[in-house]
Amino acid sequence: MKQAMIIINPTSGKEDAPQHVRNVEEVLHDAGYNVTVKETAKEGDATHFCITACENGYDLVVSIGGDGTLNETINGLSDQDPRPKLGVVPLGTVNDFARALQIPLNPAEAIQTLTSTRVKNVDMGRLNGRVFANVVATGSLAETLSSVSSDDKSKFGALAYFKEGIKDLRNPAQPLVIHHDGETWEGHSPLFLAALTNSVGGFEKLAPDATVDDGLLHCFIIKDLTVLNTITIGISLLVGSLKDHKDVVYFTAKNLSVHSVESVRTNVDGEEGPPLPIELSIIPRHIQVIVPEED
Ligand SMILES: Nc1ncnc2c1ncn2[C@@H]1O[C@H](COP(=O)(O)OP(=O)(O)OP(=O)(O)O)[C@@H](O)[C@H]1O
Numbered sequence: 001m002k003q004a005m006i007i008i009n010p011t012s013g014k015e016d017a018p019q020h021v022r023n024v025e026e027v028l029h030d031a032g033y034n035v036t037v038k039e040t041a042k043e044g045d046a047t048h049f050c051i052t053a054c055e056n057g058y059d060l061v062v063s064i065g066g067d068g069t070l071n072e073t074i075n076g077l078s079d080q081d082p083r084p085k086l087g088v089v090p091l092g093t094v095n096d097f098a099r100a101l102q103i104p105l106n107p108a109e110a111i112q113t114l115t116s117t118r119v120k121n122v123d124m125g126r127l128n129g130r131v132f133a134n135v136v137a138t139g140s141l142a143e144t145l146s147s148v149s150s151d152d153k154s155k156f157g158a159l160a161y162f163k164e165g166i167k168d169l170r171n172p173a174q175p176l177v178i179h180h181d182g183e184t185w186e187g188h189s190p191l192f193l194a195a196l197t198n199s200v201g202g203f204e205k206l207a208p209d210a211t212v213d214d215g216l217l218h219c220f221i222i223k224d225l226t227v228l229n230t231i232t233i234g235i236s237l238l239v240g241s242l243k244d245h246k247d248v249v250y251f252t253a254k255n256l257s258v259h260s261v262e263s264v265r266t267n268v269d270g271e272e273g274p275p276l277p278i279e280l281s282i283i284p285r286h287i288q289v290i291v292p293e294e295d
Contacts, residue, residue: 002060004033005053005084007073009040009065013091013150017064020089020107024062024114031115033060040069050076058084060290062114066092070133071269074287078124078131085288087114093153094270096134099204100197100212101291113292121285122212125196127268127278135200136273136280138258138266140171141191141225146267153202161201174264176276178221180256185249191222192258194280201270205240215284217256221249255281 006024008017018039025035036058038049046063050073053061061084063073070088077083089110090098097103101120104110125132144164152160173188193200194217200206210218222233224247236242243250259277266273 001034002032003053003056003058004028004035004060004062004087005049005058006035006037006062006064007040007046007049007069008037009046009069009091012065012069013093016107017091020064020091020111023108024064024089024111027111027114028060028062040065040072044072046072047076050074051080053084054080054082057082060085060087060114062087062089064089064091066090067094067096067134067270068092070097071131071271074124074133075131077287078283083287085119085290087290089114092270093150094202096197096199096202096270099199099202100134100210101289103291114290116290116293118291118293119288120212120291122287122289123196123215124283124286125194125217126281126283127266128274130268131283132196132268134197134269135193135195136266136268136278137191137193138264138276138278139174139176139189139191139222140264141222142193142267143265144171146265146272161203173225174262175260176221176264177259178219178256179259180219180251180253183251185221187221187223189221189223190225191220193220194218194253194256195220196282203237206237206242208240209243213285215282216252216254217280217282219251219253219256223247223249253280255279 028035063070148160148164173190178185195207198210207218236245257279264276
């Protein structure tokens with residue numbers, strides 16, 4: 001019999017993960033899986049559960065939670081061989097990974113897609129020793145956006161980031177040095193983003209050219225943030241033209257590093273990451289993710 005592990009974070013999003021578990025168990029059981037359920041109690045649990053699943057030859061791991069739980073799950077999967085397939089039931093407040101893969105944001109619909117026969121080989125990013133699935137952000141605005149509360153994200157969706165971002169106008173941009181593919185960008189920036197997928201912070205058109213298997217980091221440097229350009233940058237973010245904004249530098253890369261003479265923090269897949277310096281690279285088409293059948 002095939003083996004599946006369900007990894008569930010009971011605190012994700014609206015904290016309604018436990019009520020979906022029975023449904024996931026039933027769907028997977030009907031599809032011929034023997035199912036083990038593991039509930040996380042703290043940071044790092046999802047990674048450890050996932051490593052155990054790999055070591056015991058599981059065929060499928062399902063992450064039920066937000067992008068943070070997903071990040072921990074892929075950190076358990078990434079260095080194992082062989083690796084189970086990954087299923088995702090998005091229950092967080094943002095769910096960028098599910099948005100990028102057209103996995104339904106409605107949990108009941110997402111659960112039905114777990115038996116889909118369609119699988120996509122998805123790029124992962126490496127940041128120093130860890131792996132990420134969606135985005136790395138750094139700079140003062142990234143720090144401010146990290147402090148957006150789950151309550152606000154649930155209430156206002158992606159607009160919660162605008163609400164918090166406006167406050168950042170008071171903070172000075174930080175000095176960053178970014179090396180990529182033999183080039184260097186040096187200057188002050190309130191925000192540097194490296195995205196693997198089109199959806200960042202729930203903004204599905206932030207990086208419209210990014211596909212989950214293109215082998216590229218899509219990078220944006222905001223050069224300046226003023227009252228006036230916050231509005232125009234916000235509009236470009238919504239309509240999918242951020243890379244063309246006059247105060248934005250855009251490039252793609254397979255490897256890059258970011259340094260600063262100041263102490264600067266990062267945000268990785270929506271959770272606090274390590275401080276600078278960071279080295280980023282792509283692991284192309286690394287994880288097999290179950291995605292909905294094509295229409
Ligand atoms: N039982 C638990 N209690 C508290 N925190 C937990 C528990 N289990 C896991 N965590 C931590 O919660 C973090 C956030 O979880 P997750 O991303 O799934 O939810 P979210 O923050 O509501 O969603 P989103 O990232 O979409 O906003 C994870 O990175 C994990 O370390």
